[in-house]
Amino acid sequence: MNLFRAQVLVCGGVGCSSEGSMDIANALKIELKKHRMENEIELIRIGCLGLCHLGPMLIVFPEGTFYSKISIKDIPEIVEQHLVSGRKVNRLAYYKSFYNYSVRSLEDVEFFNKQTRIALKNCGVIDPENIDEYLAFNGYKALEKALMDMTSEEVTDILKKSGLRGRGGGGFPTGVKWELTAKQVNDQKYMICNADEGDPGAFMDRSILEGDPHSVIEAMAIGGYAIGANEGYIYIRAEYPLAVERLKLAIKQAEEYGLLGENILGTGFDFKISIRLGAGAFVCGEETALINSIEGKRGMPNPKPPFPAQSGLWRKPTVINNVETYANIPQIILNGPEWFSNIGTEKSKGTKVFALGGKITNTGLIEVPMGITLREVIYDIGGGIPNEKKFKAVQTGGPSGGCITTENLDTPIDYDTLSALGSMMGSGGMIVLDEDNCMVDVAKFYLDFIKDESCGKCTPCRVGTKRMLEILEKITKGEGTMEDLDRLEYLAKQVKSISLCGLGQTAPNPVLSTLKYFKDEYIAHIVDKKCPAGVCQELVQYVINSSECKGCSICARQCPVNAISGEIRHPYTIDMEKCIKCGACVAKCPFKAIERR
Structure with missing residues (x-):
């Protein structure tokens, strides 16, 4: 076993990866080899630290120096000055950390002061590709405790007492779901992890799977023991290649260590996990649509009841929880239900x-x-x-x-x-x-997404979302009427009340909430034919302020449709009939003489 004198942790989360952290890690390898330090310095690509606005990031231990917003050109300096000479590169160090630019733990960074990390406990701390590091942080101790010291009923009872609710959206009590499934008499049961995270801007589950995959695997095995299942599936969209790669590796490692497969820890309990790739359909976040997809059918929801706990995958009793829900479970088993229930509120624990x-x-x-x-x-x-x-x-x-x-x-x-x-x-x-966001445009954005993601099975969602979007488009073009506003609200309430599944039932929420709190913006679009935020392009007007215009002609030369005319050293004007509202004139005017109204 090689003993390294230092470790360099490179963040490999979603944000940092998009900023080139993989290239930075490769550059570090090359630079370390150049200095013949590849056997002295261990390079680890960790999961998401959460500080996406500071990426790319790396931390050097044992000093704990936290470098942020680095680039490939900074790597030679970090290696030569810090790793060779032992002097920190202060210009790259995160200035809000304590201990003279050092980070003894994540809590030393003020970003984490009001956070409590349970599901993210190991993310950004351990090497997600090394099971030994997970084991060093009490990994699989919860599984051992459940199998060695507890009955399946006691496991379920702990979850019920903890108050853990599903983190995937519905918020159903996890322990109750497990108990309902455990009580079903059947020769086969299943555990499913819903990793089909499809919300725009959401990357919680992805980050956990990329940064701490063993926590989910351990929790699923605990669940299998609790409900009497010997098989589990992780349903994850193929758009997450790093998460898939790390899951596959983690499953293989757990099998090699006897923590998955047959006769786990010599207890006679068998449990295996398979991965199923989804095609990125948002509706497959709904549990019955997800089940249909695993079975090889089109991802469309089924009416309930029966619920999956009664008749799920291949009509067998099935538990479905999302990634974050599972990530909490090992810590609850290890620390007890009271520890978890003391965090949070009366009805929302943890x-x-x-x-x-x-x-x-x-x-x-x-x-x-x-x-x-x-x-x-x-x-x-x-x-x-x-x-x-x-x-x-x-x-x-x-x-x-x-x-x-x-x-x-x-x-x-x-x-x-x-x-x-x-x-x-x-x-x-x-x-x-x-203040620069138009709330009508926000509602339109989400309806456009939902309309495309509707599976089409039920008419209220398939047709209703499209009709709502059409009304919103009409309003943002300045063509709406007050009657349209009434129709929009009526239609939203109908779609919400009679759609088949959660996708359709919640699709009108952006419309109803913006109508409730920002109705004045809708009215401004309809009555005044103006977008208060200046976002809706059809309602925007560009006007040249004659007192500020110097007659330089730059705006006229930039206009792609020749909508701007005038004489040199005299104020120019914009022909509203020709103007396509591209904004090129505003961007190029050196005197800020063009106003957007």
Whole structure:
């Protein structure tokens, strides 16, 4: 076994990967080899740290120096100055960490001050491709405890007492679901992990699978023991190649260590896990559609009852939980139900992982206790709205959720309060909007997504979402009427009440919440033929301020349709009939003489 004098952890999360962290890791390998240090310095590509706005990142241990926003050209300096000479490169060090640019643990970074990491406990801390590192952090101890010291009923009872609710959107009590399935008498039962995360801007489950795949595998095995299942499936979209690769490796390693397969830990309990790739259909996040897809059928929901706990995969009793739900379970088994239930609120126990994005300073992945307020998340953790813009709303729950406004910023985040505001917890997407966002356009964006993702099985969703989108498009073009507004609201309520599955039942939420809180913006589009945020292109007008225009002709030369005319050193004008509202003139005017109205 090689003993390294230092470790370099390179973040391989979604954000950092998109910024080139893989190239940085390769550059590090080359540079270390150049200095003949490849046997002295261990290079590890970890999962998502959550600090996506600081990527790409790397941490050097044992010092714990945290480098952020690095590029390939910085690698020679880091290697020569820090790893060879022992001097930190202060210009690249994250200045908000303690201990003179060092990070003894993630809690030393103020971004994590109000976070509580349970599901994300190992993400960004261990090498996800090395089972020994997971074992070193008490990995598979929960499985050992369940198999050696507990009955299957005791396992289920712990989950019930913990108050853990499903983190995939519905919020159904996990222990109750397991208990219902365990009570079914059948020769075969199944555990399924729903990793088909499809919300725009959501990457919670993906990050857990990329950063800590063994936590999910361990939890599924515990679940198999609890309900009497010997087989499990992880349903994951093929769009997540790194997560799939690491899952395959983790399953292989667990089998080699006797933690999956036959006679696990010599207890006589058998459990195997297979991976099924999805094609990226949003509707397959609904459990019966997911089951149909695993069975090789088209991903379409079935009416319930029967519920999967009674008749699921191949008509056998089946438990379906999402990635985040599973990631909590080993810690609950190890630490006890009271430990978990003491976190959060009376009806929403534990923590919740959110993908924080949009108009926010600190974008990234966070895990916070249930009951924390939206204000704390947006301003204390998220760092507030950039460029001194005003907060307008936050969209929670993805395309199935709704918008929450300034007056409700002090709302505690839990299942019930978000639902009461016309939104939902959902899987954990949280998109912050500022004064430059048009709320009619936001509703249109989500309806456009939902319309394309509808499986088409039921008429209310298949046709209703399309009709709602048509009305929204009409309004954003300035062609809407007040009668359209009434029709939109009526249609949204009908689609919500009579659609077959959760996709259709929640599809109108963005429309209903924006109508509730931002009806004045809808009216401005209809009556005044103006978009207050200046987003809806058909309603935008560009006007040259004659007192500011110097007659330089730059705008006229940039216009692709020759809509701008005038004489040199005299104010120019824009022909509104010809103008295609591309904004090229505004971008190029050196005197800021063109106004967008």
